[in-house]
Amino acid sequence: MQEKKTAIITGGNAGIGYETSLAMAKQGFRVIIIGRTKQKCEQAVYDINQSTQNDNCSYYLCDLSSQNEIKKTSDLIRNEIKVVDILINNAGQVYTHYQESEDGIEMQFATNHLAYFLLTYELLPLLKKSTEARIICVSSNSHYRGQLNFNNLYFKDSYSFFKAYAQSKLCNVLFTYKLAALLKPFSITVNVLHPGLVKTLIGTKQVKWWEALAWKIWSSRGISVAEGAKTSIYLATSNDVKNSTGLYWNKCASQKSVAISYDIQLQNQLWELSEKLCNIRYA
């Protein structure tokens, strides 16, 4: 019998990540969620197992803003799992006020970018064992307004949450393009996407009540969470894209990302800085 394919989805306990996990479990994947909240992960796994009528789904607990937790969780995964076929870097968060991770890094940069960078590095040995692996990074169209200023990366003195968020989402695109080029010799594709404006709770966590209200009003114009997961699911499962790599996607179609995201020098500069901040060397 053919082995089930294994998909790891960060932030698979809620929002777009949950819908993606559910759809992939329905398609017969072995689904592994990485999440930070035990009770939410347990609930998500229970709900997915119930509605797919099999025990395909499990979770690892990890706060992805912590490099130490990413490394420990990856150790566990490498000990327990032989091959990873799909990695969906999806977990993201919005902080409207300046906050640092335990590694002293601005929170949105730490979770939205460095966690993608470090987790992918840690799981690469398992992805290389797959006959056809796919890495998918969930970015945002806010990346079009993102800028990278290496002299003021954390916006510490006059914090702009939107600038920090847009920067982290631009980093997703720069990271994807550089990684796709690096992994060309292997059977691993790497793509990045915008899910749409989606009615999730992302803008209601770690924020003041009026900011949460503003997000609810703003996102009420958005699409459903199931709709918002469609491009992630498409990139993870469709045969049409099995050879596509290094592309930015929106509504299941590739499109141009912002011009600076194609700047190789900028990609390299971000890459080197990320390696330094995570204390790793990719190759």
Ligand SMILES: NC(=O)c1ccc[n+]([C@@H]2O[C@H](COP(=O)([O-])OP(=O)(O)OC[C@H]3O[C@@H](n4cnc5c(N)ncnc54)[C@H](OP(=O)(O)O)[C@@H]3O)[C@@H](O)[C@H]2O)c1
């Ligand atoms: N919603 C939109 O309109 C929109 C638009 C463009 C891009 N996106 C992107 O889509 C992705 C998913 O967002 P969403 O809208 O589905 O948000 P969501 O409903 O808040 O889901 C985010 C998921 O990430 C997890 N997460 C956040 N910080 C984490 C951490 N430090 N460690 C581990 N897990 C963490 C959350 O865990 P908890 O449940 O414990 O909080 C949750 O499972 C994000 O990358 C976001 O930037 C969303």
